[in-house]
Every structure is written in structure tokens, then in C-alpha cells.
Amino acid sequence: MDPIIAATHADPYPYYAQLRAEGGLVFHQGLNLWVASSARAVAAVLAHSDCHVRPSHEPVPPLIAQGMAGKVFGQLMRMNEGERQRCPRMAIEPGLTLIDVNEVKALVGARLITPGADGLYTAMFRGPVCVVAALLGFSPAQGRAISELTADFVACLSPLSDQAQLRAAHAATEQLKGYFIELLDDSSNRSALLAGIRQRFAAKSTDVEILIANLTGLCSQTYEATAGLIGNALLALIRNPQLDAAQVDDLIAEVQRFDASVQNTRRFVAAPCEIDGASLNHGDVILLLLASANRDPQLNDNPDTFLLERPNRRSFTFGAGRHQCPGQVLALHIASATLTEILARKPALDRLTWHYRPSLNGRIPLFA
Structure with a gap:
């Protein structure tokens, strides 16, 4: 076991507790990085201003830097300071x-969820993106296309992806750009969400490429994290x-704390700088075990107990802090509405088997 393999281990939480006992921020020789495990x-x-989301010498991963996906990656707010x-x-x-929770419920309820x-x-995967697409003003058919293209786009975010x-x-990113250009040019669009986004963005910038990149990012952030939340x-x-x-x-609400779909980030x-008693140097990498911090007794009482009504x-x-997910409330609404629709169909949960999707940081079950 190591802090990266742990993300898709059957039960990484005893291991996380062991790491917390060894110190909140320690250097892992095998991985050649710092590991933050305590809350x-x-x-x-x-919260530290000198801890950035990308290394200064490599704002875009080299494998995608020369393609369209790399261009969008470099413009995403979550990848910048x-x-x-x-x-x-x-x-x-x-x-x-x-966003009105009842509108989210109506959009989820309008989708056909089969047993x-x-x-x-x-x-889990396509539905949430379709909801976001609808909120932005895309038609149902366009939403389905956006969800398929988003599935291809998110591959550029994983170091495990192959060349194909x-x-x-890259191809999906080009197509997504086309969809968003048409959306922004559509004078009949009645999306209050998109109108507000455009108005606030125009007050600060005229670079439509950045706006399109971050609308693409909104769909991609919805894709895996919400799927993991529903699945877990x-x-x-x-x-x-x-x-x-x-x-x-x-x-x-308790699942996102107890068994997080995003187990770690960097x-x-x-x-x-000095953080939690450790002296760090320029170029050091820190792996933040978010799921471990969620189970820290200093953050939550009885952290290893699943409590629906947890105070x-x-x-x-x-x-x-500055990079907290801006779509947290929306993700919780979509996940709750989707789970409600799934359970209304009384699925035979006891007949399902599952494994976790290969990932270095996500905990997303795939069912069979």
C-alpha cells in the first residue's frame, strides 16, 4: 500500500489512520513527495499562497501540451493561480x-434511467453532465452529445490515459469548443445561468477562449466527481x-465525507516555506489525502462511523480556500436527485458486483 494506490483500495482508511499517526505532513521516500494526511x-x-495547483515550470502536462486539450487545460481556473x-x-x-434544486430534480427526472x-x-456518468448542459441552455440532444464528448475530454486529465x-x-475538445461557440452565439438562449456567467465574465475579460475553456471545465468537473459520489x-x-x-x-452529504470520490489532490x-512544522523547498510536491483528513478525529467526532444526521x-x-470547488452545492443536488431516481426503480442492489475505476486519485465504482 502507498498513498496513491490507496485511492482505489477496498478499504484504505486504516492505512490513512496509520499515516496520520506518523505525522500530519511527512516525506514519502518511495514516491519522492510530501504526504499531508491530517486535517x-x-x-x-x-490555504498557503506558495502551494500552487501546477508546477511553475510545467503549467500543462507535456503529453497534452501540443494539442487542443492542452490549450484548454492551461486556461482552466482550477489549473491556474x-x-x-x-x-x-x-x-x-x-x-x-x-440554481433551484427543484429545477435540478426536474431535469434529472426527465431522463430515462434504466435498471x-x-x-x-x-x-452516474452521463446524466450529471446532461443536467449541467441543460442548465447552460443546450437541448437534450445536444446535452447527450456534450456528455459523450466530455467523457473523451476528461481522459486528458489522467496520467493513466494511453495515446489513443x-x-x-484533443478531438473531443475541438468539438466541445464548437458547441460552446454556437451556444454563445445563440440569441434565443434563455439560460439564466449562462447569462449571468457571461455578464460577470465580460466585466473582467473579453477573452472568449478562456470562457469556453472554463465552460468545458464545468462539464468535466461534473463528470467523474459526481459519478463517484452517486456510486459510493x-x-x-x-x-x-x-x-x-x-x-x-x-x-x-455523509458519503462525500466518509468515502470521498476524490481521495487526493496535489x-x-x-x-x-514552512508548513505544519516541515520545511519545504521550491519544486517540492505535496500529495494531499483529502479522504484521510475527512476521517481525522480532529475534524469530525467518531469519524469512522457513518452517521446520516451528523452534527x-x-x-x-x-x-x-481559493480553489474550493465552485460547484459543490450543484454536485450535491445532482447526486441526490439522481440517487432518488435510481432508488425509485428499486434496483436489485444485492445482485451488483463492482470494482473501482483505475485512477491515481478518484474512487469511482463501476458496477456489473
Whole structure:
């Protein structure tokens, strides 16, 4: 076991507890990076101005730097610091927090969710992106196309992707750009979300390429993280049949803390600094074990107990500070609505088998 393999291990949480006992921020010789496993260390790294989301010498991964996916990657707010992060975030975040939960429920309910593993896969991965696409003003048919292209695009975000997947990611990025250009040119678009985003963005920038890149990023961030949240909620019901499935909102809220779909993330040290008693140098890499911090007794009482009605629930699953996920509320709404629709069809959960999708940081079950 190591901190990266742990993301898709059957039960990494005893190992995470061991890491916390050894120190909140320690250097892992085998991986040649720092590992932040405690809530205090993770919070300190996420808040530190010298801990960046990309290494200064490599703003875009070399494998995609020369293609369209690399161009979009380099413009994403989640992959930038300073004004290149603040401007698109300021445009996109406010609208995401104001979306009506009933509208989300209606959009999820309008989709056909079929029983069985194939139906679950579509509901987990394709459905959430279709909801975001609809909120932006795309038609249902366009939304389905956007979800398929997003599935190809997200391959560029994983170091595990092969050359064929990367080529598909570049092609999908080109097509997504075309869809968003048409969307922005459509004078009949009545999306309040998109109108607000455009107005706030125009107040800071005229670079439409950055806006399109971050609308693509909004779809891609919805894709895997929401799928993992829905899937891990189903696993919680399978493993704990005594849970009240009617408390879907509480179930989703506790799952994102207890068994996070995003287990870890990274930060890159841009200048010498001291964090949680450790001296770090420029160029050092820090692996933040968000899922471990969620189970830290200093953050949550009885952290290894699954409690639907947990008081003062705290979590790092959606990050914290300047790079906290702007779509957290929307993701929780989509996951809750989707799980409600799945359970309404009374699936035979006891007949499902699963394995975790290969990943260096995601914990996303695939059902069969």
C-alpha cells in the first residue's frame, strides 16, 4: 500500500489512520513527495499562497501540451493561480450557488434511467453532465452529445490515459469548443445561468477562449466527481442495508465525507516555506489525502462511523480556500436527485458486483 494506490483500495482508511499517526505532513521516500494526511496539514497546505495547483515550470502536462486539450487545460481556473483563476471563478461560481434544486430534480427526472448496471453507468456518468448542459441552455440532444464528448475530454486529465485516449481527448475538445461557440452565439438562449456567467465574465475579460475553456471545465468537473459520489452512495446502501434510503440528502452529504470520490489532490511548492512544522523547498510536491483528513478525529467526532444526521459535518472532498470547488452545492443536488431516481426503480442492489475505476486519485465504482 502507498498513498496513491490507496485511492482505489477496498478499504484504505486504516492505512490513512496509520499515516496520520506518523505525522500530519511527512516525506514519502518511495514516491519522492510530501504526504499531508491530517486535517490540520491539509488545511494549511490548501490555504498557503506558495502551494500552487501546477508546477511553475510545467503549467500543462507535456503529453497534452501540443494539442487542443492542452490549450484548454492551461486556461482552466482550477489549473491556474492569480487573476487567471479569479476571473473565470468570479464569473461562474455565483450562478452555481443560486440554481433551484427543484429545477435540478426536474431535469434529472426527465431522463430515462434504466435498471441494471448499464443504466447505472449512464445515470452516474452521463446524466450529471446532461443536467449541467441543460442548465447552460443546450437541448437534450445536444446535452447527450456534450456528455459523450466530455467523457473523451476528461481522459486528458489522467496520467493513466494511453495515446489513443489522448488523441480522442484533443478531438473531443475541438468539438466541445464548437458547441460552446454556437451556444454563445445563440440569441434565443434563455439560460439564466449562462447569462449571468457571461455578464460577470465580460466585466473582467473579453477573452472568449478562456470562457469556453472554463465552460468545458464545468462539464468535466461534473463528470467523474459526481459519478463517484452517486456510486459510493450506492455502495453505502449495499454495505449498510439498515440505512434509511429515504434520507437521500443526508446520505449523499455523509458519503462525500466518509468515502470521498476524490481521495487526493496535489500542490506544488512555488517558494521555500514552512508548513505544519516541515520545511519545504521550491519544486517540492505535496500529495494531499483529502479522504484521510475527512476521517481525522480532529475534524469530525467518531469519524469512522457513518452517521446520516451528523452534527457539524466537515469535509475536504471539495477542497478549501481559493480553489474550493465552485460547484459543490450543484454536485450535491445532482447526486441526490439522481440517487432518488435510481432508488425509485428499486434496483436489485444485492445482485451488483463492482470494482473501482483505475485512477491515481478518484474512487469511482463501476458496477456489473
